[in-house]
Amino acid sequence: MADAAQSRDIVLLVDDSPEALGFLTDALEQSGFSVLIATSGQAALNIVDRITPDLILLDAVMPAMDGFATCRRLKAHPAISEIPVIFMTGLTETEHVVNALDSGGVDYLTKPINIDELRARIRVHLSNARSVQSARVALDAAGRHLLAVKSDGSIHWSTPQATRLVNAATGNDDGLHMVAQHIACWLAARNLTGAPSGDAFTLKLQQPALELTFLGAIGPEEFLFRLTGSSQHTGAEALRRHFALTLRESEVLEWIAKGKSNRDIGDILGLSARTVNKHLEQIYVKLGVENRASAAVKATHVMHAM
Helix, strand or coil, rough: CHHHHHHCCCCEEECCCCCHHHHHHHHHCCCCEEEEEEEEEHHHHHHCCCCCCCEEEEEEECCCCHHHHHHHHHHCCCCCCCCCCCEEEEECCCCHHHHCCCCCCCCCEEEECCCCHHHHHHHHHHHHHHHHHHHHHHHHHCCEEEEEEEECCCCCEEEEEHHHHHHHHHHHCCHHHHHHHHHHHHHHHHHHHHCCCEEEEECCCCCEEEEEEEEEEEEEEEEEEEEECCCCCCCHHHHHHCCCCCHHHHHHHHHHHHHCCCHHHHHHCCCCCHHHHHHHHHHHHHHHHCCCCHEEEEEHHHHHHC
16 A cells, blocks of 8 residues: 555645635545645745655635746746646636746646546646656666757756756756857857757867757757767877777776766766776776776876876
8 A cells, every 4th residue: 555655646736725725635635646735836835845746736816926926936946847737726818828828837727626627637747747757768868968948048858968968067057057048049140940950069168068969949949959078189189199098998088087977977978887987997907007096197197298
């Protein structure tokens, strides 16, 4: 029974009405969901700092911070940006529906809520969200450094490997937004869709430089890029000649000398952690050392002598 409970989807229910909370909580729990309750927008934000729900049901009309503002704040939260938000409200005018969707909602239900309709919509949006997540996990497992950006410079999504590569290149845990602004300028200079697929440019923010290849538009105002880490390779070339290394071994050694971890090196060079370790084994043998610290010292002496 414990395993079954752990597998329950978590729904965050945000509503300032005790009657609505009681009614919806009972209905959702009877439908097999685990329910978290927030009575305000700020309470919802506090909850998602600790727990990531699978779906959010959000009342549009609440005091202090309404549902539309709450949704925008939720969507700015990295862990919540892809979580589906369904609005619930008695507001039925077109402007309210548009506002709900513009703020990041995926659906809109009018009160009084029909429970059968609510269940059906929840299951559809949970299924869609899982499909998207599975695709991104598959891309990351395949070593794809992909980033989708909107024309205004906002991040639509990024694979985890791309995020790690950008953070390593910028030296900033929030480097994606910096890179996205550069991309937005690049797109604007080419009239957005005027850039042919395969066109590339390089950002030299720190080391490694980032090369971004434009893969094309994947939706209205949404553009896909592949990221790769690059360097000037002068250091790597000197290391290759001096120690009789392969090109890839010399690149790995160069980043070791620059203090990068195995994970960072894998992201920069597009290698798995296992492959980086295999290269390190060969590097140690060729340099006659037993650990990365000694290898880094030898490499640094060669690079400083360039």
